[in-house]
Amino acid sequence: MQNGKMKPENLLRRSTANRKLTTGCEILDECLRGGISCDSVTEIVAESGCGKTQLCLQLSLCAQLPISHGGLNGSSLYLHSEFPFPFRRLHQLSHSFHQSNPSIYANHNDNPCDHVFVQNVHSVDHLFDIMPRIDGFVGNSKNRLPLKLIVLDSVAALFRSEFDNTPSDLKKRSSLFFKISEKLKQLANKFDLAVVITNQVTDFVESSDGLSGLRIGNLRYLYSSGRRIAPALGLAWANCVNSRFFISRSDDSIGKDRSEKDESSSSSVSRRAQRRLDIVFSPYLPGNSCEFMITREGICAVQA
Template sequence: MKPQSLVRQSPTSHKLTTGCEIIDGCLRGGFPCDSLTEIVAESGCGKTQLCLQLSLCAQLPISLGGLDGSALYLHSEFPFPFRRLHQLSRSFHQSNPSIYANHNDNPCDHVFVQNVHSVDHLFDIMPRIDTFAGNSRNRFPLKLIVLDSVAALFRSEFDNTPSDLRKRASLFFKISGKLKQLANKFGLAVVITNQVTDFVESSDGLSGLRIGNLRYMCSSGRRVVPALGLAWANCVNSRFFISRSDDTICKERRENDENGPSSVSRRAQRLLDIVFSPYLPATSCEFMITQEGICKVQFKLQRDLRDGLQQSQRDDGGVNGDDVFGNQKSQFESSNEKFRLRLKARRIKRSIGIVLMSTPATVAVAGGGRGSITHVIFDMDGLLLDTEKFYTEVQEIILARFNKTFDWSLKAKMMGRKAIEAARIFVEESGISDSLSAEDFLVEREAMLQDLFPTSELMPGASRLIKHLHAKNIPICIATGTHTRHYELKTQRHKELFSLMHHIVRGDDPEVKQGKPAPDGFLAAARRFKDGPVDPQKVLVFEDAPSGVLAAKNAGMNVVMVPDPRLDISHQDVADQIMTSLLDFKPEEWGLPPFEDSN
């Protein structure tokens, strides 16, 4: 998709209901179209149940949260649960008789199932999906694609060698790219399931893969992480995690025995967590699976938050929870419940500590200056250009050779810095400095990046914002840690847009003695404006990297941060404003001319 298409398209796409009001509430309406949504869970947690229910709900009219369409179910976990689909279909038909009142068809008739045996088989199917979606002229055109599961396709075909990992990562981007293309072309919702692997703490202090705000996730008493690693995590737009516990959550009376004793039903309790998403805050909800499908569990949110904060305060040596909430104690005993509540408590304490005003799109931190801005400075990698995924892919491959895992805590320390500074952090923090020097790492990385950089795509909202500010005569420039050779490779497809900048300050600029978080780059950029040097308080910087935010604040400038949703929230405290995308930026909030198409 081109940036111009993002500007022209409707600001809100349709969402597909899950058929469960508590999950729909958590997801702000359901699963979005024009997007790739991943469901991560161990076996038996209900990810296939949810996908089957989505396949039926797609047939609902838009007014009821559906898409007025059919579903294509790409199934790689054999055998396909036809019996369960028919069971759900009967319940769905009974609940929505008006949809089929004038037709004799069955809801199952509009769920098309295609077995997928391998990655090569999936690529063979892709062109036919495009044709099928384009020629779909029946009552229910194709509106949902489910891939269940992506991990199964890679389970046995690849070894843990650098060459295989490189090939596997390349296939990740090809698969996700084709699915995103289909989603954007036909307005489809695309749902992908993924499996989990056990989380293993490394002995040298390098933690396992960090997923969004979570170092690991818990299910059935296990500490787990999503399969396929960080390279795949960069391919999906949203990631939801389903965990389970075998606590008894309800009692039922035996059928046809109204006067008899109640029997205990040990239905497993499921918890859906939003791990990362560009349009949703981190939250969770509980649900259960019945014969009729997925349904809600009454979620006592206030009690959970209260008990979670009490537990966190006791663990942190803070004030006693009784002093805040009265004489109340936590009653949760499962390890997964404690983990979830501590996560909630940490979010509460963060909100209390810095007084957040939050919406799904942006978070403004109290105390940030909002004076009249006259000049704007942009970072480039990860903010204007989607290049961070290339660094992630290559560095993950290099570390795999040493049986190490590249995680987001390490990536956060490297982002925005000069190449040699980031390289030293990489080899030292990962514990491979004795085997690979920073200089050798850069040479090895360079060879792999050369072919990737020319394919760099613009980030959503980048073109719109740059062209708007230029048209309104707001002086704009770039201050990036990227050196000149890489800058030329990354921008070669977007030279017209980048020519609108007043000037560019690169990482190998002679005035930039130290890289970010030192302020050298931003101060040099402010000096080179036509009427420079500009008062730092009149400058607004756009950044995605923690080190870049610190550099801008060290220069005395205002900062809007657009972090990757997988970046830990502890790195987001310094910025004056936080948002999930440049599309969410409102210039008038900073004294800049508003977009002409804004409402």
């Protein structure tokens, strides 16, 4: 592989050698053949409230785990464009993360949050200002874990209000998609780090050119909360990511015993919400899916 560009013959070689970042949940890791791939851009697409941010926060903490525990022995950079950043939720997750990894945090004063760097991004231009500084940031790792995960939560928010639906704006928008993904793929390749980007969805509306109904990946249609939806930013953006995972939600209850237990531990928020992660496309994963719930301790898959 050269200059971040992937050759077909390298694709097969990568699938075995690629490092993976654990999601912190064994069943979900199994579904993803070990977790989130390094040297690659992974997109998590879902409607609001499905758990994109939860999963990204969890990954940001898991990145600091030693390799032997499925982590990357590294720190995380969390670029957030959805305001405000959920610091309270990060601290809550960090607290349980610290407790469930006693051997790693022998020093009780260690705070896992210290290895998660949070940076707000309020526009595409702002993102381009930040990106060149990431190289320096990764290189300068004397007193901390090297950067091993970049999260961009969310890409759609950056494009929400700045562009019109005119042909020239759409063209400009598409070229920015490719610039963003090119830079992120370069960073992923150069520093062997994982890149995770979240994306929103829009309601599916059939367009006259039929492009909105184009099938992309393993799933014929994407449904969430009983509505047919489509990932935001369209076909051009779909070509900018290596893997796309889709999280959907329905209101049927799952994992009844588990839910009741969680309710008693004040984790009843997600009691009746069934969530499901599907692999829409990925160069290294077959189509697969996994149901999960969100508890106080984070994302936790439900055995089928």
